[in-house]
Amino acid sequence: xxxxxxxxxGTALLLGLMGxxxxxxxxxxxxxxxxxxxxxxxxxxxxxxxFANLNPILEETNLDALLFRGLMRFDxxxxxxxxxxxxxxxxxxxxxxxxxxxxxVKFHDGQVLTVDDxxxxxxxxxxxxxxxxxxxxxxxxxxxxxxxxxxxxxILDERFTPMLDKLTVPIxxxxxxxxxxxxxxTFNQEPIGAGPYMFAKWDRGTSLTLKAFPTxxxxxxxxxKVIFKFIPDSNVRALQxxxxxxxxxxxxxxxxxxxxKVEHLKMxxxxxxxxxGILFNMKFNLWQDVNVRKAMSFAVNREGIVKGILxxxxxxAYSPLQKHAYVNDSIEHYEYDLDxxxxxxxxxxxxxxxxxxxxxxxxxxxxxxxxxxxxxxxVNMANYVAEGYKVIGADVEVAALDWSNIVIxxxxxxMVGWGxxxxxxxxxxxxxxxxxxxxxxxxxxxxxxxNANVDELxxxxxxxxxxxxxxxxxxxxQKVLAEDPPFAYFAYVDAVYGINKNISGVKERILGxxxxxxxxxxxxxxxxxx
Numbered sequence: 001x002x003x004x005x006x007x008x009x010g011t012a013l014l015l016g017l018m019g020x021x022x023x024x025x026x027x028x029x030x031x032x033x034x035x036x037x038x039x040x041x042x043x044x045x046x047x048x049x050x051f052a053n054l055n056p057i058l059e060e061t062n063l064d065a066l067l068f069r070g071l072m073r074f075d076x077x078x079x080x081x082x083x084x085x086x087x088x089x090x091x092x093x094x095x096x097x098x099x100x101x102x103x104x105v106k107f108h109d110g111q112v113l114t115v116d117d118x119x120x121x122x123x124x125x126x127x128x129x130x131x132x133x134x135x136x137x138x139x140x141x142x143x144x145x146x147x148x149x150x151x152x153x154x155i156l157d158e159r160f161t162p163m164l165d166k167l168t169v170p171i172x173x174x175x176x177x178x179x180x181x182x183x184x185x186t187f188n189q190e191p192i193g194a195g196p197y198m199f200a201k202w203d204r205g206t207s208l209t210l211k212a213f214p215t216x217x218x219x220x221x222x223x224x225k226v227i228f229k230f231i232p233d234s235n236v237r238a239l240q241x242x243x244x245x246x247x248x249x250x251x252x253x254x255x256x257x258x259x260x261k262v263e264h265l266k267m268x269x270x271x272x273x274x275x276x277g278i279l280f281n282m283k284f285n286l287w288q289d290v291n292v293r294k295a296m297s298f299a300v301n302r303e304g305i306v307k308g309i310l311x312x313x314x315x316x317a318y319s320p321l322q323k324h325a326y327v328n329d330s331i332e333h334y335e336y337d338l339d340x341x342x343x344x345x346x347x348x349x350x351x352x353x354x355x356x357x358x359x360x361x362x363x364x365x366x367x368x369x370x371x372x373x374x375x376x377x378x379v380n381m382a383n384y385v386a387e388g389y390k391v392i393g394a395d396v397e398v399a400a401l402d403w404s405n406i407v408i409x410x411x412x413x414x415m416v417g418w419g420x421x422x423x424x425x426x427x428x429x430x431x432x433x434x435x436x437x438x439x440x441x442x443x444x445x446x447x448x449x450x451n452a453n454v455d456e457l458x459x460x461x462x463x464x465x466x467x468x469x470x471x472x473x474x475x476x477x478q479k480v481l482a483e484d485p486p487f488a489y490f491a492y493v494d495a496v497y498g499i500n501k502n503i504s505g506v507k508e509r510i511l512g513x514x515x516x517x518x519x520x521x522x523x524x525x526x527x528x529x530x
Contacts, residue, residue, distance in 0.1 A: 040530045042225035043503070043522070046237040046249035048374065048514070049403065050205065050230045053188035056170040057125050057132045065520050066210055066226060068170030068193035069218075071099060071118065074520065076509045078421045080164040083218075084113065084171060084194070086150075088164070094465065097154040097163065098147075105217045107173045108198035115152040119144045120174035122154075130182040131442045136430055137166040140462075159463045161470065162423040170195075196221045196523035206230060212523075222505070222526035232374040238498075241265065247500045250515045252376055253311040259498050266501040269313065269494055270518065272511040273323040273419040276381055277489040278369060282448045284412050286367060290484055291344040297334035297488040298341040299392050300385050305491050309380045313496055317489035319478050320431070323510065326424050328475035331482040334489070341392045350393070358393035366395035370408075371415035373400040378415040381490055408446040409438050416487060418444075421510040421517070424474045429458045432486055449486040502529045 047062075056064045073083035082088065084105050089098040105113040122141060125132045142157040156163070173192050177185060191199050196218065197210035208228045212221035231237045234252045241249040242262050251259060251267075260267045278296065280287040287293055302316035315322075318333040350358035350365050358365040369386060371378040379400045386396040399411075408414050420427035427444075430436045434450035436443025457477040464470040495515035499506070505525040511517045 041223055041527060042227060043223050043248065043525070044227045044229055044246045045519070046231045046240060046246040047208075047228040048234075048237070048250065049232055051208075054191045054199070055172075055182070055185075055188040057121065057130070057134055057172065058183065058188065060133070060516075062516055062519055063208070063210070063228065064170055065195065065517075066197040066522060067191055067195045067199065069105070069195050070168040070170050071101065072164055072167040074168060074422065074509075074517075076507050076521075078509055080168055083168075085167070088167075094159045095156045097156075098151070099154060099167075100151045102217060103150050105194055106215055107176075107194050108192045108213055109173070109176075110215075111173060111175060113171060113173070113194050114149040115146050116149070117171050117174045118152060119146065120177070121169065121172045124172065124177075124182060125169070127182070133430070133442045133444070134166075134169060135441070136433070136436060136443060137162075137169070159465060161462060161465055162425040165423040165426065197226055200225070216523070219523050221523040223522070226522065234374070234376050241498050244500075247503065249498055250518075251496045251498050253309070253313045253493075253496065256311065256313065256496050256498075262498075264501055265498050268497045268499060268506065268508065268518075270497065270508050270511055270515070271323070272493060272495045272513075272515060273421040274417060274495065274511065274513045274515065275317045275320065275322070275419045275489055275492045276378060276415065276417055277317065277487045278382075278385070279408070279411075279414040279416040279447045279487055280449075280485070281409070281412055281414070281446070282450070282486075283409075284367070286365075286412070287447075289348050291348040292350075292365075293485050293488070294334070295341040295344040295392065296389065296394075297485055298337045298344070299389055299394075300334070300488060300490060301336045301388060302490055303336065305381055305384060309377060309384060310491060310493060313494040314491045317491050318482070319489065320418065320428055320481065320487075321424055321474060321478055322492060323419070323421065324424055324474075326471045326474040328478040331479050334482075334485075338391060345392060352393050356390070356393065357395050364395055365393060366397075367412040368397045368399050369413045369415060370399045370401060370406060370411040372403050372406060374403070375415075375417075377493070378417065382415045385490070409448070414446065416446075417493075417513050419492070419513045421512055424470075425458075425462055427513070428474075428477070429462070432481065433458050447486055451480065451484050453480045454484075502527055504528050 051061045053059055056068055069084050071085040072080040075081045084101050085099055086102050087100045122138055124130055125134045125138050140156045140158055140160040143155040145153040176187050176192050196216045198213045200209040200211045202208045210226045212224050229246055237249045238255045240246045259265055280293050306314050321327050349360045352358050369382045371382040382398045386398050389396045418427055430444045432449055432454050434455055436445040437448045438446050457473055461473045464473050495511050503525055507521050
């Protein structure tokens with residue numbers, strides 16, 4: 001009887017365990033199914049790098065268009081159109097902008113956006129304590145007057161033609177900064193915007209998640225979550241795109257051919273205003289000699305870069321405004337000419353010695369090009385031109401470093417990536433005006449370039465209204481920049497994105513540096529199979 005009971009109990013226990021196992025298995029399946037459902041409507045973006053913070057007046061990121069909105073917004077032709085602004089009226093003297101905003105715009109915390117927030121945002125940009133990189137965009141704002149909660153006047157001290165472009169700046173919520181220091185506030189890590197997506201969570205070193213904002217004033221997002229997965233290695237990004245672990249990634253040119261054969265992917269080759277080249281740091285005596293800078297430009301085989309490194313996904317570069325309507329095609333292109341490069345160096349007293357290198361006053365012609373190690377295209381370009389420079393007698397090394405170890409203004413020469421598809425003022429004034437030196441401001445003039453004619457033309461370009469006359473100004477600017485080059489331009493790089501082919505709604509436009517702008521209408525994207 002005891003044996004029977006033990007056997008019976010054992011059988012019951014076994015059946016119970018089997019039942020539990022079955023339930024557990026069914027539960028796991030249900031959980032997996034639930035997880036699959038909950039994760040079905042999300043977009044995973046392979047981000048090249050992580051951000052220091054998410055405050056758009058302190059750092060520019062590719063999240064800005066998702067989290068925030070401005071008075072104006074760039075459309076698919078890169079022209080500024082009304083966004084938060086309902087109406088913008090410009091006075092006859094072009095000095096007063098009367099702006100009326102929509103009354104149904106809310107921040108992600110539910111607070112209504114008013115002109116107080118607009119005024120606060122511009123004041124914050126102009127506040128030197130905040131060290132905003134956007135300050136030069138608003139230096140001609142003399143005063144701002146609140147008419148009521150939805151109307152304000154923005155008054156300039158002189159005509160400023162690109163003003164509407166600048167009003168695309170994301171609007172910050174004034175109430176979120178009360179009693180806070182702009183540069184240290186928690187807002188920078190957990191932002192509150194008025195865009196189609198709102199902040200959800202940030203797993204440092206891994207990913208950042210945004211979720212759709214249900215009361216967004218514009219087109220409501222179709223995709224519920226957008227996840228930025230931080231993958232600095234371009235090969236890992238490509239592998240995860242191929243495996244389906246991420247849904248979209250900016251590709252290196254040498255990855256396109258293989259990934260274009262992957263059945264679930266679609267390639268988007270998009271024209272960009274994104275150029276690569278060497279920034280000459282004018283703090284170093286070597287670059288004070290314009291002949292040396294010109295020689296380094298003539299000694300670059302741009303055709304070899306476009307064909308060999310970019311695999312045809314780009315064009316040879318000679319100007320920072322080459323993709324703009326104001327391009328000056330008649331300036332010096334610095335086509336590959338080793339004889340000219342050698343002549344210029346000879347004229348400046350750099351004499352060739354038996355070791356194959358040039359010397360002047362006992363010093364060898366040598367310098368180091370610094371490039372971010374995770375950007376294989378830039379590193380490959382740097383190595384390519386460094387090898388080519390040996391032919392003209394220059395001993396050039398390449399330092400491929402992690403971004404955390406790079407201070408651009410301390411490098412001798414830097415593999416730069418810049419360019420803008422917007423107004424001609426954008427990424428010219430902040431790069432080449434002497435007042436924008438990163439040593440004295442939050443500007444992008446990392447090479448401390450200074451040329452009085454360039455400064456004058458950049459200022460004139462801002463105040464000139466007539467498009468034809470303005471074109472003449474920027475064509476003259478390009479001529480001066482070619483005669484006294486701050487950069488040796490290599491190539492414009494087309495952006496090639498690999499995307500899951502089941503995503504629709506992508507609208508292409510000419511992109512900015514590092515493929516910026518591709519996500520500009522992501523709230524209109526959707527999964528066709530979910």
